[in-house]
Amino acid sequence: MQRKPYIRSRWWEDIPVGEFHVFGSHTFSELEIIEFGERYAPEIYHTDPVAARDTLHRGLVASGWHLTATWMRLMVDYMERFARGVRDGRRNGAGMGLEDLEWFVPVRPGHTITFTYEITEKPERVVRDRWGIIRSRNEAYNQYNELVMRFNIDILAERNPGVEDGGALAE
């Protein structure tokens, strides 16, 4: 029986458009929201549960960048589970850029956020001779099934050096 290839050990050529993953869920505690706020976003509506009540947010809310950072953590953990034994840092692609990042509703202490990932496009472009681009649409939902965040991101994946590229544009 042939074993399924691990997700992160696949070449760019072998990653299909349309692939969909649920990275998992995370419950944001009051303490975590405050800790992130104190380090990266020291606004009272991220750091002081009592004073936050008197702001337009009417209570503590998580920083939008706390959500994107948590998305990253769940993606890394998810990919690790499918990449056991792969410890080759060269295979880890960098993020190139993102588009249409939007936050729709606040995340408050105790909210559980579920992160989904769908590969939407593989632009035909070669970056630094060895990388291809995987474009994905990423969504985050709270426990009420409300969309709380959405963005599209381009992440590099290593192209198979054994495959001649079919006229792709070199950068």
Next chain:
Amino acid sequence: MSRYWSDLQPGETFATGQLTLDREAILDFAAEFDPQPYHLDNAAAEDSIFGGLCASGWQVTALMMRLLTDTLHQQGVPVMGIDSVPSLRWKAPVFVDDTLQGKVTIRGGENNSRQAGCGRTHMDITVHNQDGRPVIELNAVLLVAHGEHSDAA
């Protein structure tokens, strides 16, 4: 003195304060949010696309927000968060002991937003390192309170 949403004028430009990212800060963020080899391990990082230990791109975006909001607060602007980022590019890695500073141009805005009591302000932002090299470039839409809500800040 406060400067509310309607006081921010298109074409206005300003520089943020500066911030230096040490090794411990890079490792702390990576351990919590982005535990990939090139953010955690010197040898793996030297062998990676970045060529050295560097900060998570999401740490750089969070620090961009910190630089931006700290500076806006000094100007008396009641920032109530971020609405959206229409586009963002990571242009260069941020290495240990790099110093970051943002340059901001206000592009305009809308009177309303999802957040009651706030308008939207569009900004072009470039964060560069001590050599003047851009590390991220983005358009961001911030939530800024209207004047009648004096409790906002």
